[in-house]
Amino acid sequence: MPNFLLLFISLALSLASPFVLATPPTEFPYEIIVIKSKRLLVVKKGTRVIKKYHVALGQGGIGGKRVEGDKRTPEGEYEIVGSWPSRKFYYFIHLNYPGRQDAMAGYKKGLISWEELIHIYRAHQEQNGTPPQQTRLGGFIGIHGIGExxxxxxxxxxxxxxxxxxxxLTNTEIDELRQFIGPGTPVTILNEPDDKGLLADIGVDSKVSLAN
Incomplete structure (x- = not known):
């Protein structure tokens, strides 16, 4: 059933935008991986770990974000779609949440409509596209500083x-992180990586968890 639904969405998108070609993906030298259980943000270039930072996450506890207001940090694969100075948080780096997987899960649970699902999928077809931010799935998820x-x-x-x-992150860390990112930079948010070698690479004990 899920495969059929994905096929149907792809067909609907192609019929809705018959003359729009998918934007070729842009290659970025750096990627960001957030490991929620370790409260870590890791900057990688290929197989090399370039930087790692302690992070604070959502107040909502363990588990990925499901609905607006749950105060959980989402889990999945995202991209940076923009960034700007913030009076409240010093600097804000915007992610393209909700992702396709978030949208599909939300649609199956009746949280969003078919039209909202299509709008989210369509945004993810575009380079640096921002999906709808005011559905019941929530929005305006990003990486930011702590303000004053x-x-x-x-x-x-x-x-x-x-x-x-x-x-x-702290404001100083956000300033440092900015040199590694831009629109399209991939950001993967995991509770715990399947690849334990990644934890070894960054010098973290895989048996130690900081999850609430």
């Missing part, structure tokens, strides 16, 4: 998950 830095904020950031579903 105080000792109290830095202490909270170090010890607690405090965001509404985003991934937070």
């Amino acid at each position: 830095e105080t000792n109290q904020k830095l202490a909270i950031h170090q010890d607690f998950d405090w965001t509404r579903g985003c991934i937070a």
